[in-house]
Amino acid sequence: MATHHAIRLGRLATAPSVLVLFMWMIVPLAMTVWFSLLRYNLLDAENAYFAGLDNYIYFVTDPAFSDAIKNTLLLVGTVLAVSVIFGIALALLLDQAILGRSIVRLLIITPFFVMPTVSALVWKNMMMHPVSGVIAYLFKILGLAPIDWFADAPRSAIAIMVSWQWLPFATLIFLTSVQSLDEEQKEAAEMDGASPFAYFFYIVLPHLARPITVVILIETIFLLNVFAEIYVTGSGGMAGNMPYLVYFQGLLNFDVGGASAGGIIAVILANIVAVFLMRMIGKTLES
C-alpha cells in the first residue's frame, strides 16, 4: 500500500514516542530485577550487597508464597465464573422490555464506579459486619447464625466484594452483544421450533463467545492485581494474594530485595496465565 519511503518516514515519526514508552517500561523493570538480586533491607540499608538468586529462593520457599498463589488463582477463578454466568443472566434480563429499563441499566453499572477502597469499607462495615451488618440482619431474620465474614470466610468475603465490583462490567459487555443479536435469527430459530433453552444454547451462547473472551481477558488482568479490598478489610493474613505478599515483604518487612523478587515472580505468573488464556481463547478472537 504505502511506498518504502512512507514506511520509513512513519517509523521515524513514531520512534520518539516508542522510545519514551520503552524507557517507561524498561527502567522500572530493570531496577526491579536489579533490586531482586540484592540483599537490601531498609532496616539495614547501608549493608546492601549482591545476593544472587537468594531472594527468589527465600520468596518461593516461604509458606506464604503457595498460599498467595492459591488465593490469587482462586480469586481470579471465582470472580470470572460469577461475572460470566451472572453477567449473561443479567444481560438477558435487562434485554427484556421491563418497566424503567433505562434507570435499571444505569443503576446496574454503578458498582463499577465505586473506588475499591470505598467499596471494601462499605462491605466490611455495612454489609458484612457480624453484628450490625445487613447480611447478619438477614441471617437473623431467617433464624441463622450470622457469619463473621472476615474472620471465618475471608476468601469468600473478598470474592463476593470483587465480584460485586466486576459483575456490572461483564453485564454491560454482554448486554450490548445480546442487543446486537439479529432479530430475524431469533425468528428463524422460532420457526425451526427451538425451545427457549435450545435458543439460548445454540444461538445466544455462541453469539456471546467473543464478548465472553473479552471479559475473561480484561478481568483477568485486573483481578490478578486486586489489592485494596484485601488491604482495607485487613484480610491479608488469610486471603492475601500475590500483590499483598509483595506489599508485605516490601513495606512491612522492609525487605526491598525480597519484594522485588516477588514482583518479578508475579510478572512471570501473570505471563504464564496470559499464555494459557491466549491459547485457550485466542482461537475465538481470530475466527
Place this chain on the structure above:
Amino acid sequence: MGTIRLQSVTKRFDAVEVIPGVDLSIREGEFIVFVGPSGCGKSTILRLIAGLEDVSSGEIFIDEKPVAQEPASQRGLAMVFQSYALYPHMSVRGNIAFGLKMAGQPKELIEAKVAKAAETLNLTDYLDRKPRQLSGGQRQRVAIGRAIVREPKAFLFDEPLSNLDAALRVQMRLEIMQLHKTLKATMVYVTHDQVEAMTMADRIVVLNKGRIEQVGTPMELYDRPNSLFVAGFIGSPKMNLVSGPAAEQYGAATIGIRPEHIAIGEGAKAVTARIRIAEHLGSDTFIHLDTDELGALTVRAQGHVEAAPGTSLSVILDPARIHRFDAHGKVIVHA
C-alpha cells in the same frame, strides 16, 4: 396438503391499524405473490401467517385447521428471510439440520435429508463451510435448504432476493420457480418488485394500505386491473394515466392506457405530440411525449425507432385497450 385461508384477519399495533381486514384463500401447490409498495402490510400478513405476529382478530386456517393461536413452530410452515438469518457460527450442514435436530429426528435421517437438500441446491461442496464464507446467492440457497428439509406445508418467502445484485436476482428467481415445479409445494412470496411478481406468480395479491386491491393471475391484473392503484402498480413502464377533459370524453374520471398500446402512425384519431426524450433499449424504445390533449405520455415501440427529442410525432391510442376509472379509482366495466 398446503392450503392457507385467511378469514377477516386484522392486525393492530397499539392504536395503528395495519391490516384492517383481509380475506384470502391460497390453494394447494400455488405460487402466490404479495406485492405492493413498502408499508402496504405485505410482510405483516406473511408474518401473521407464519405466526411471528399475533392476529388482532380473525382466523387463519392451514389445511382447514385453525392455527391463529398456535405458535410458529406448530404451524408446519417454513420461512426464508430477507437477511437469510443464517446461524453464523454453524456450518451450512448445521444450519440446514437445525430444524430437524430441534424436532428430535434421528441422526441418520437428518444426515440423509440434509444431503438430499444440498444436492437439490448445489450445496454439497459447501456443507462444511460457515455462512460468512459463502456468496450471497449461496447463502440464499442455504436459507432455502433450511426450509426444504422440514418438508413444510407451505414455504413463506419474505423479499428473499432484495439483497442480491441484479444478475443473481434473475438467476435465483429462476431457481425458486424451478424449485416450485419440483416440490409442487404451496409458496407465498412477498416482494415489492412487480417484475418478480409478474414472472413468478400463479396468482398475485396486490396490497395497498393493508387492504387487498386485487387478486388474480398476472395476465388478469395486467389486462383487467380493477383499480387505478393496480393499473399504476403493475406493468413497466407504468401505464399512462390521464384525467380531466380528455378522460371525460370517455365517460370516466381517469383513463389509462399502457405504453405498448399506443402506436406510432397517422389517422383520423391520431394525436400529435412532441418528443421529450427517447430511451433506446435495443429490443424496445420508450418514447416520452408531451401532448396538448393528453399531457405526458409514454410510448413503447418495438425495436429501434428513430426519435429525436424536440421533433413531433403522431400516435394512435388503441381504443379497445383503454381502461376507464371512476372518481374513486374503481374500474368502469365496459357495458
